Structures are given as structure tokens and as C-alpha cells.
Amino acid sequence: MAKYQKLVEPFKIGNVELRNRFVMLPMTIEKVDNYHVTDDLVDFYEQRAKGHAGLIEIGSCYVCDCFGTEPKYHTTTGACGCWDDEFIPGFQRIAEVCHKHGSKVAAQLQLCYEWRASGDDPLLSYAPSKDVPSGPFVGMPEREYTKEEIAEVVKQYGQAARRCKDAGIDIIEIHAGIGYMVMRFLSKYSNHRTDEYGGSAENRARFLCEIIDEIHKTCGDDMPILVRISADDLMPDGNRIADTLELIPIVEAHGVDAWSVQAGFHEAPRPVANQIVPEGEFIDLAKQVKTVTSKPVFPGTRINTLDMCEKVVTEGYGDAVGMARQFIADPDTARKVEEGRPEQVRPCIVCSRCLDNIFIGKPCQCSVNANVWEGVEVGLPQDKPATEKQHIAVVGAGPGGLEAARVAAERGHKVTVLEKSDKLAGLLTMAQVLNANIEPLVSYWNEEMKLHPNIEIKLNTKVDVDTLRALNPDQVIVSPGGGIIPIDVPGIDGKNVVKSEDIKAMCNGIVPEGKGMIWKAAVAAIKAQGGTVGFMRMGLNMKSGPTAIVGKRVVVVGGGFAGLEVAEAMCDGREIWVIDPAKKLGNGIGIIDKNPTINLLKKKGVHLMPLTELIEVTKKGAKVKNVETGEEQLIECDTVLTSLGVEQNTDLYDEIVKVWPHAKLIGDATTPDGKVYRTLEAVKGGYQASMAI
Missing domain, CATH: 3.50.50.60 (FAD/NAD(P)-binding domain)
Structure with missing residues (x-):
């Protein structure tokens, strides 16, 4: 069997067949306009569908009215509204573009920490129990749900699901993980109720079960339901895997077609998604869930490499594999595996720069894929071929220079990359020694540069104006790297x-x-x-x-x-x-x-x-x-x-711009005082520079 072959085999969730085992997990990527789907969001999902992701999940489809509110939890503002029929056309657009390319779509129904019954009520922080702090930025809950209010929430979930079905969405996901509202009912940490919604496993699961029953009423039994659950919530006195194994059959009896397994609360004392968390740390939770269900199960926390994906599906940890950040890094991940070129997959380096923005209500960004930030406004190089093909000299083969070269070449320009050392990737060459997550990115760049016949690489080449004059390029992009911040104290040149x-x-x-x-x-x-x-x-x-x-x-x-x-x-x-x-x-x-x-x-x-x-x-x-x-x-x-760290370095650029007035300076060399530029800023600069030519 060819490597990664199992990952590209089809499988089913309910009556929906998926082309492969790749699931793009839901994320709130902050590409909405007042909770409405935008062109940028449609484009984002279409790119992943063109990349053959088997299932694409729309993150955070909010079930209660948030118009005109200021949620304490900033991420809520980036959700897709699902509380009114006016949102149906937006979901329909996403479903249509994904279906056109063979991907199926799930909508993740969401309620984080705040709720209101209608647009006439104030948006307040709610919880099953008022004595437990809510998630990040929210503080103590302002209200504890009454049974009447729980019934209203259940109806909101049912109507939101109905809208998704009307829009052509294939699968409904209920987010019952990471410490959001449904999980707060499931968890012993956050649910201290003494009525029928608290105490025993059956009671703590009641809220989720009623939501599932309501969705079956509004959508019919043929609409597949997927539940995303934190199998260990990592909270003090919270749910451990044994509790989840007790909950799964109770919930599944109400009609669940698949389980997406994650770990933790957002506020858990133990990190779940950072670089410091070993890859695959939580996949065994999914394997244990599989012992109590015959439905498809897949893990979806801290997975980003194809080797780990293969381990999941070949060693019984899951029937599929869920990733979010990897599909941000490379929309074509699944297609490249299908076509037998996995070495060309652009790797996620687990830097969390995407989450840094999302968590405070800013649009998603990515250290290795600048288009995530730019979206439809700047576009993709393959969709914007150069009207006039030029010769572009790129000075410096760090991530900024290499991205500039890649984008320029894809647009049809001839590119010469000039690098003073004997290796590609600049500071990443050192960074990969300290941080193993960078190593696949260096490998990717070395493979990527081989793909473009119109890119010539000149290593061991010290660049000055005369070097460039000999090349006679039409355009110059200067990416020399930042200058080392000096330190001048006695003994600084010592042997130690x-x-x-x-x-x-x-x-x-x-x-x-x-x-x-x-x-x-x-x-x-x-x-x-x-x-x-x-x-x-x-x-x-x-x-x-x-x-x-x-x-x-x-x-x-x-x-x-x-x-x-x-x-x-x-x-x-x-x-x-x-x-x-x-x-x-x-x-x-x-x-x-x-x-x-x-x-x-x-x-x-x-x-x-x-x-x-x-x-x-x-x-x-x-x-x-x-x-x-x-x-x-x-x-x-x-x-x-x-x-x-590094500081601004314009010496070479200052000389070059005298001869090439339109020369562009990118990367670490542009670092402002007090700022830290990393891979993201370099790649973004290279992308923008070449898209503008």
C-alpha cells in the first residue's frame, strides 16, 4: 500500500459519503461582516474544497441573536449568525462552492458563554451553575439557566439546524467541547445543579440529548449529527475519560452519527494546542471512545503532520483525522496526498499566530500562508497571472525572499534568487536546530524551489549593486534579514x-x-x-x-x-x-x-x-x-x-533603491523599533511584494 493511502479512502458519516479521511475542523476565523458570510469566507472554504478536504466544517454558527451586542468573549463576534433565516443564503453559498469541488460541509452549532432569548433581551453570561467562573475574558456568570431558558436554547439549536439543512449543509455538528456551553453542562467541574440537568451522567447529558432530539424534529432523522466533545476536560474535579465513556452511550441513544474527540477547556491549566504539547498527545482519547461506540470517531487536537494522520487511521486511533491549522497552512493538503506528492505539503509550524488573532477577535493569519490574511482582496498568484512578464531579482533566500520568489514565479515572472550563504531558508536554518517544528518548513522550501523552472537559485553570492547590474533585472525585492541588535559591554567578545x-x-x-x-x-x-x-x-x-x-x-x-x-x-x-x-x-x-x-x-x-x-x-x-x-x-x-533578536537593516536596500527606485524591502530588515518580526511578517511581505508587481 502506498504511503498515506488509507487517508484517501472514502468513509461515511450517517448517509453522507466523504471522499477521504481528512476533516477540516471548525475554527472561528473572523471573516464575517456583522455575523454574515462574506466573499472572503466563501473563498476561504472554496480553496479547501478545491484542495479536496473530505469534510469541511464551518466554525461557530451561533444559535442566539447577537446583533448589536458587545460580547465579553471576543471570538463570538467572528461567528456566523444562524439565528435567523436571513443567514441562509450565506450558508448556501458555502455549501454550493464546496459541493462543486466534491467536498461535504458540516455546520458547527455554537453557544460559547453568553446568551439571550431574543434580540430584545440583554446578552449576558450564562452557565449551568453560577458558582463556577466562565471562560476567558468572561468572569463569573451573570445568570444561571432556568429550566424554561434551557428549553428556549434547545429550540434555538433546532431552528439553527433547520436553517443549515435548508441551505444545503450536509451534516450538523454540536460543539460539546472545550468548555463552551454544552460542555459546561456535561462536565462535573462546571455543572453543580441539583435538578434534572445536574448530578448523574444521565442528567448532565440531558441538555445535549434534548438538543439532538430537537434537531431530529426540525431536520428529520436522515440529517447526520456529529458531536465534538472534550473526552478529558483537564479541569479540577472535571470529566475524565471514564466519565466520557459513560456519557457516550447515553447521548448516542438519541441518534448521533459520529464523534469528534478533543481535550480540555480553554481555561484548562494544562495546554492542549501549543508547540509545547507533543503532537498526538490526545489521540488515545479517541481510541478509547471507539471502545463504546460503533459510529465513526476521529481525534482532532494537536495533529498537524501526515505521519501522525497515518498513525491515527492505520493503528486504530480514529476512522478519520481532524485538523484545523494544517488546512489553514495548506488548503491543498488532501489533494497533494491524493496525487502522490505529500512532500509538497506546506506544513503548519504550530506557531499559534492564527489563534493569537482569532482569540482576540481579529481576522485569522498564518505564518506560512499569507493568503489567509489577504484573502480575496489580494487573491492567489495562480488566479492573477502577470500581464507583463518581467525578470525579478530576489536578494536573500529567507522565508520572505522565498515566498516572493514562489509567488512571482507562479504569476509567470522569471526569478533569480541571490543568497550569500550555501543554504536556503535564512534564519529558519538556525531556528530548525532549536525548534523541530521548523524543520519540515525548511524541507518544504527546498522542495518548492525545485518545482519552478523559472526560478534560478544562486547560493554563495554576496550581493551589491554591481552584482544586480550584471543581472539587469526589471524589479528587485530585497530581503537581507534584520541586523543583529548590538550589545556593547566589557568582555562581550570573550571566549565564553x-x-x-x-x-x-x-x-x-x-x-x-x-x-x-x-x-x-x-x-x-x-x-x-x-x-x-x-x-x-x-x-x-x-x-x-x-x-x-x-x-x-x-x-x-x-x-x-x-x-x-x-x-x-x-x-x-x-x-x-x-x-x-x-x-x-x-x-x-x-x-x-x-x-x-x-x-x-x-x-x-x-x-x-x-x-x-x-x-x-x-x-x-x-x-x-x-x-x-x-x-x-x-x-x-x-x-x-x-x-x-534583530533590528531594522536598510543599508543594502538604500544603495539598491538608488538604481531601482521601485525596489521593495521586506522581512526582518523592516523591523520597527520594539517590534518582533517572525516568519509570518516575512512571508506576508514576500507575498504582498510579488502580488503587487
Whole structure:
């Protein structure tokens, strides 16, 4: 059997046959206009249908009237309204474009933390029990549901489902997970009621069962119903898998056709979706659910690679596999697998930049797919061929430069990429050594550049104006990377100091200036093994040892995104301090990852020292000062590692623009003061630059 073949076999949910085992999970991607479906949202789902996703789920179809309200939970504002017939045409548009390309569509009926019976009532935070805090941003519930209000909610679900059926939606999903309203009834953590809706498993499931019964009344028994449930809610005194195994048969008796299994509440003390969560961490929950049901079951939390997808469907963890972020990263994931070219799948790097925006009510964005942000306004390169084909020189083969080259080539331009090192991917070459999630992206870029005959790559090429004059391009895009933020204190050039630019040089096969035999040996080993990531890691010797470039006791100078990533990657077997003059660490890390990252570092014993600056490096270690009190201390260490990030770098661009006035500067080189530009900003800059030519 060919690799990943099981993933492209058809399967059924109820009476609906799906072309493959890929399920695009529902997300609230904030592409609505006052709860109405927009052209951008239709385009978003159509792209995934063109990419052959078997089932596409529309996230957060809200069942109660939210017009004219200001929800405390920001994500609600990005939901698709489903409380009135006026929304039917929007859902119909999504269903039609997805069906045209062979994908089936599910609508996820949703109620988060706030509710009202009608547009004449105030939108208030509700819960099954008033004594338990609601989810993020909401605080304590303002109301506890009465039985009469529960009956009204049930009717709202039934009418919302009826509208979806009228619009041509294939499957109804009830969101009963992640701590939203239905889950709050199911969970022992949040449901302390003493009436028939609380206490026993049968009572806690009653609300969900009544919703299912109502949907069968409004839509008929032939409308498939899918339930998404947190099989372990990860909350204190909440539901564990044993509770879920008791709930599943109770609920299923009311007519459920499939189960989508996730984990956690949004406010759970244990992260569920971050990079720090191992991939596949929760797939066994789905496997256990399969022991109490004969209906299709699929896991859908923290899965992003094809290898993990294959494990799920071939080793009995699920009948299909649910992913959301991977389908944001590459709409064509399923089609590329079907066509036997999985190496061309653009990988999700699990950076959570999409969730950072969604969680605060801003449109979805993606670090590897700039079109998610731009949507129909800028369009796709294959849909906008160049009216006049030109020769474009791209200076720098980092993610911004490579994206500029890809987009320009797809639009029909001739592209020459000029790179001073001997490798593609720029800072990602170093980042993949510290962060294994980046490694597939570097592989993707190396494969992608081979696909375009109109792209020429020139490595080991230092660029100046004369170099470009010899090429005589029509347009120039400059992506040289940011400048290293300098630090000037006594001893900074000592042998016990490792700078981020030294590590970058080593990863690019260059011995940093002034470094001795250990560095030369590490670089030689890397080159001998063809520059593999494993040997780069060995050269850096992240696990420490007698020949390590970085010693056992390390002071990391810089507590932003870059510094904390370095600290986390190197902390096993070492004692590490992270210092930064800022009051709070984590500059450049989004809302989803910041606290979990800091908590993980604390758990691993890393000493975090905000309000602290380096004033001198001595043979014994790092002399530091508290910026508020002025108190000084010596941290005895073997290595001082600087990781301050990058700053604006316009020197080369300033020379080029004199000759090519329309030259564009993109990527880290454009970093404003105090901002942290990462892969997302680089890729977005490259995409925009080439789409504008």
C-alpha cells in the first residue's frame, strides 16, 4: 500500500459519503461582516474544497441573536449568525462552492458563554451553575439557566439546524467541547445543579440529548449529527475519560452519527494546542471512545503532520483525522496526498499566530500562508497571472525572499534568487536546530524551489549593486534579514560568549570569526554530514557534554521570543538564567503561547530575571544589574549567550533603491523599533511584494 493511502479512502458519516479521511475542523476565523458570510469566507472554504478536504466544517454558527451586542468573549463576534433565516443564503453559498469541488460541509452549532432569548433581551453570561467562573475574558456568570431558558436554547439549536439543512449543509455538528456551553453542562467541574440537568451522567447529558432530539424534529432523522466533545476536560474535579465513556452511550441513544474527540477547556491549566504539547498527545482519547461506540470517531487536537494522520487511521486511533491549522497552512493538503506528492505539503509550524488573532477577535493569519490574511482582496498568484512578464531579482533566500520568489514565479515572472550563504531558508536554518517544528518548513522550501523552472537559485553570492547590474533585472525585492541588535559591554567578545550570529554562521557552515578548534570541529562535522539538522544539533551540542560549544551553566541575554526559545531548547542538563531589562518577558510571543512558554521554563528550572541587564562579562560569568534598584550581582556561568533578536537593516536596500527606485524591502530588515518580526511578517511581505508587481 502506498504511503498515506488509507487517508484517501472514502468513509461515511450517517448517509453522507466523504471522499477521504481528512476533516477540516471548525475554527472561528473572523471573516464575517456583522455575523454574515462574506466573499472572503466563501473563498476561504472554496480553496479547501478545491484542495479536496473530505469534510469541511464551518466554525461557530451561533444559535442566539447577537446583533448589536458587545460580547465579553471576543471570538463570538467572528461567528456566523444562524439565528435567523436571513443567514441562509450565506450558508448556501458555502455549501454550493464546496459541493462543486466534491467536498461535504458540516455546520458547527455554537453557544460559547453568553446568551439571550431574543434580540430584545440583554446578552449576558450564562452557565449551568453560577458558582463556577466562565471562560476567558468572561468572569463569573451573570445568570444561571432556568429550566424554561434551557428549553428556549434547545429550540434555538433546532431552528439553527433547520436553517443549515435548508441551505444545503450536509451534516450538523454540536460543539460539546472545550468548555463552551454544552460542555459546561456535561462536565462535573462546571455543572453543580441539583435538578434534572445536574448530578448523574444521565442528567448532565440531558441538555445535549434534548438538543439532538430537537434537531431530529426540525431536520428529520436522515440529517447526520456529529458531536465534538472534550473526552478529558483537564479541569479540577472535571470529566475524565471514564466519565466520557459513560456519557457516550447515553447521548448516542438519541441518534448521533459520529464523534469528534478533543481535550480540555480553554481555561484548562494544562495546554492542549501549543508547540509545547507533543503532537498526538490526545489521540488515545479517541481510541478509547471507539471502545463504546460503533459510529465513526476521529481525534482532532494537536495533529498537524501526515505521519501522525497515518498513525491515527492505520493503528486504530480514529476512522478519520481532524485538523484545523494544517488546512489553514495548506488548503491543498488532501489533494497533494491524493496525487502522490505529500512532500509538497506546506506544513503548519504550530506557531499559534492564527489563534493569537482569532482569540482576540481579529481576522485569522498564518505564518506560512499569507493568503489567509489577504484573502480575496489580494487573491492567489495562480488566479492573477502577470500581464507583463518581467525578470525579478530576489536578494536573500529567507522565508520572505522565498515566498516572493514562489509567488512571482507562479504569476509567470522569471526569478533569480541571490543568497550569500550555501543554504536556503535564512534564519529558519538556525531556528530548525532549536525548534523541530521548523524543520519540515525548511524541507518544504527546498522542495518548492525545485518545482519552478523559472526560478534560478544562486547560493554563495554576496550581493551589491554591481552584482544586480550584471543581472539587469526589471524589479528587485530585497530581503537581507534584520541586523543583529548590538550589545556593547566589557568582555562581550570573550571566549565564553556565544552570540546568536555565531550560531547562525555555524548552521550555515561558517566558522564564526575569532572562534577556536571546537567551533571548527563542529562546522567540519556538519559539512561532512551534508549539513543535516541532526549534526547541526550535535555541533551545537544542545544536550551539553565535554565538547559542548555551550557550557553547563548559561546566561541567556534577551528574554523575548528568540531568547526564550533558545532557553527552552537548551535547558535539559543545564542551569540557565534568562535576563532582560523589560518588566515582562516574552516580547514577540502571542497570547496563546506566552504564559504556557514561561510556565514551562519555570517548571524546567530556568531562572527568569526580568528588569535585569548585562553590564559586564568576566571569566567567571555575567555581571548584571537590576534596572529599578541598581543592585548588581555576578551570575557565575560557563557561557553567556546573546539572543536579542534583530533590528531594522536598510543599508543594502538604500544603495539598491538608488538604481531601482521601485525596489521593495521586506522581512526582518523592516523591523520597527520594539517590534518582533517572525516568519509570518516575512512571508506576508514576500507575498504582498510579488502580488503587487
